[in-house]
Amino acid sequence: MEDTQIPLDIIFINEDLEVFAVEQGEPNTQDAHQQDNVSYVLEVNKGSGIKVGDELEFSPENNIDKSKMYVLGSDGKPQMELEGGERIFSRPNTKTLIKFAKKAYSTENDNDYMNLGKRLFKFLKTQDSNEIEYVESKK
Amino acid sequence: MKEIKIVIGGKQYTVKLAQTDLEKEKGLQGITELPKNQGMLFIFDEPDTQSF
Numbered sequence: 001m002e003d004t005q006i007p008l009d010i011i012f013i014n015e016d017l018e019v020f021a022v023e024q025g026e027p028n029t030q031d032a033h034q035q036d037n038v039s040y041v042l043e044v045n046k047g048s049g050i051k052v053g054d055e056l057e058f059s060p061e062n063n064i065d066k067s068k069m070y071v072l073g074s075d076g077k078p079q080m081e082l083e084g085g086e087r088i089f090s091r092p093n094t095k096t097l098i099k100f101a102k103k104a105y106s107t108e109n110d111n112d113y114m115n116l117g118k119r120l121f122k123f124l125k126t127q128d129s130n131e132i133e134y135v136e137s138k139k
Numbered sequence: 140m141k142e143i144k145i146v147i148g149g150k151q152y153t154v155k156l157a158q159t160d161l162e163k164e165k166g167l168q169g170i171t172e173l174p175k176n177q178g179m180l181f182i183f184d185e186p187d188t189q190s191f
Contacts, residue, residue: 003168003169004166004167005169005170006170006171006172006173008167008173010191011147012189014186015186019147019148023191025191032191033191034189034190034191035188035189036187037186037187037188038183038186038187038188039182039183039186040180040182040183041180041181041183041189041191042147042152042178042181043166043179043180044154044173044175044177044178045173045174045175045178048175049148049150050147050148051148054147055147056145056146056147057146057147058143058144058145059145059146
C-alpha cells in the first residue's frame with residue numbers, strides 16, 4: 001500500500017456481506033491487493049482476527065433518533081414510555097402465544113411446551129428477518 | 140466523514156465510511172494511528188474488481 005503508514009488487515013466483502021478474502025497490507029510498499037466481485041472493503045489494524053466466512057453486520061443503532069417515545073392513551077396522555085429495542089407482538093400473535101402458553105401451563109406436557117417455543121421462535125424469526133420497526137399488516 | 144458502527148468477527152468497530160470516489164481514493168492515507176476498534180469501510184455500488 002502506497003502512502004499508508006500503518007499495517008492493515010484488508011478485508012474483502014461480497015454483496016451478501018460475507019468476508020471472502022483477507023490480506024495483509026504493509027505500509028509504504030507498492031504491493032497491490034486485488035480481488036474480484038468486491039462490494040465492500042474494510043481496513044482495520046493488522047491482526048484483527050477477522051477471517052473468511054465472517055459476516056459484516058451494520059449496527060441497528062445507526063441513525064436511530066434517540067428522543068423519547070411514548071404510548072398515548074385515548075385521552076392523549078402518555079401511558080407508557082418506550083426505551084427502544086422493545087419487541088411488539090401483534091394482537092393475533094399475542095393471542096396465539098397466550099393460547100399455547102395456557103395449554104402448556106395446564107398440561108405441563110413437554111410437547112405442549114415445545115409447541116409454544118416453536119411458535120414463539122417462528123414469530124421472532126419473522127421479526128428478525130425484517131427491517132427494524134417492522135409491523136405485520138392485518139390479515 | 141460519516142462514521143457508523145459495524146459488527147464483524149464477533150467484535151464491534153466504529154468505522155469511517157468511504158463512499159465518494161474522493162473518499163475511496165484517499166482511504167487511510169495520512170493516518171498514523173488507528174485504534175484497534177476503528178477502521179474504514181469502503182462501499183462500492185456494484186461488485187467489481189478492486190485493488191488496494
